[in-house]
Amino acid sequence: MKLPKRTVQRLSRYRRLLFKYRYLSEPYIYSHDLARLLNLNPVQVRRDLMLIGSSGNHRKGYNVNELNDLIANTIDSSEVQNVGIVGIGRLGQAILNYVSDQEMNLKVAAVFDIDNKKVGKEYGDIMCYDISRMSEIVLEKNISIGIIAIPSEFATSIADILLRSGMEGILNFTNVHLDLPKHIYLKEFDIITTLEEMAYFVKNK
């Protein structure tokens, strides 16, 4: 039982939206309201919820709290999953702040850098370690996901270290494609490509 990628993404967004409604007196929502709030198709919403075994009420819609629990049981791991941020420059710090502020099942457990001025420092309670200690710390803190937020020119040389550190998922913010084995779940966000795509469709709309 593995959900489609897009369904998992939407479940994450449903939950975040529904979280705000959790203490309402009548916490029910219709698929078309959920759809409207996220610019989706109501059928798509119902299909996603069907896939996780939803229990909507034909009159009142979906119970918000039940749905939140159901989504949590579906996409969250039983224990908190730990994340490491590699490179604690402006981007790394922005991500750290962003993620720390969120109530979620993921936690930044360590940050890594090569800069001696940063190693040994704490960033909002999170210790910065030298990149050479990555394998050790990943094991010790049980980190499964790494976020690469270093300048693009160092991407290739860091990829190998990340691979050997034992992380299972890598989110790469550099514009260099990482050639990693298939058992690593790799997501790449390339802002240059994103902007060039936008530029094209803005011009050719």
Added chain:
Amino acid sequence: MKLPKRTVQRLSRYRRLLFKYRYLSEPYIYSHDLARLLNLNPVQVRRDLMLIGSSGNHRKGYNVNELNDLIANTIDSSEVQNVGIVGIGRLGQAILNYVSDQEMNLKVAAVFDIDNKKVGKEYGDIMCYDISRMSEIVLEKNISIGIIAIPSEFATSIADILLRSGMEGILNFTNVHLDLPKHIYLKEFDIITTLEEMAYFVKNK
């Protein structure tokens, strides 16, 4: 003639990769090499290049310089397209640096913030304006794309200002979905959803 979204994205990546080879003595590359370097299917590469009217040589592959020119003629606008960054905190500054370092047809022409300590300051030669002046500056500097890099809680209130400023494309880094009319080309990057997706597939691989 409008290219598929994914093709445009890959063209952007082909070009960036090929850029490095431009001064080689024999600047030819095979579709399978290009594919291997970006973890794509060679057929996909050839199909993309076919769509833009490629002229590969059956023996030597594709001429790198010709290809670079062809991609530029296809996806770049004739004039530089201007970008505005809304919110010049850590994320905004990271993006500004990142984009400024790239040789490309897009240029950050202005940054915006509400913080008086930031307004009037220059960030790497780029002036920071108060958000209230957005419409004026967008018109004056001919900005077509806006990048939202403000805290998520301000997203909704800023969306309207952005819309009225006349930008045609918006890249939203907050986790709040923006409900914008369809003529605005909207891309949303939601790091929480991205991480939750990764966590799910790392756990259920």
Added chain:
DNA sequence: TAGATTGTTAATCGATTAACAATC
């Protein structure tokens, strides 16, 4: 020519949505 490539159509795959049955 033989072999390796490009170019292009047809088949396949994954995701979305239309259609409609079931239910309150």
Added chain:
DNA sequence: TAGATTGTTAATCGATTAACAATC
């Protein structure tokens, strides 16, 4: 019951890839 909803299958859409013809 009538009307509005959920639940689910079938059709459609967009993108990828298999198959193979054309070419150097």
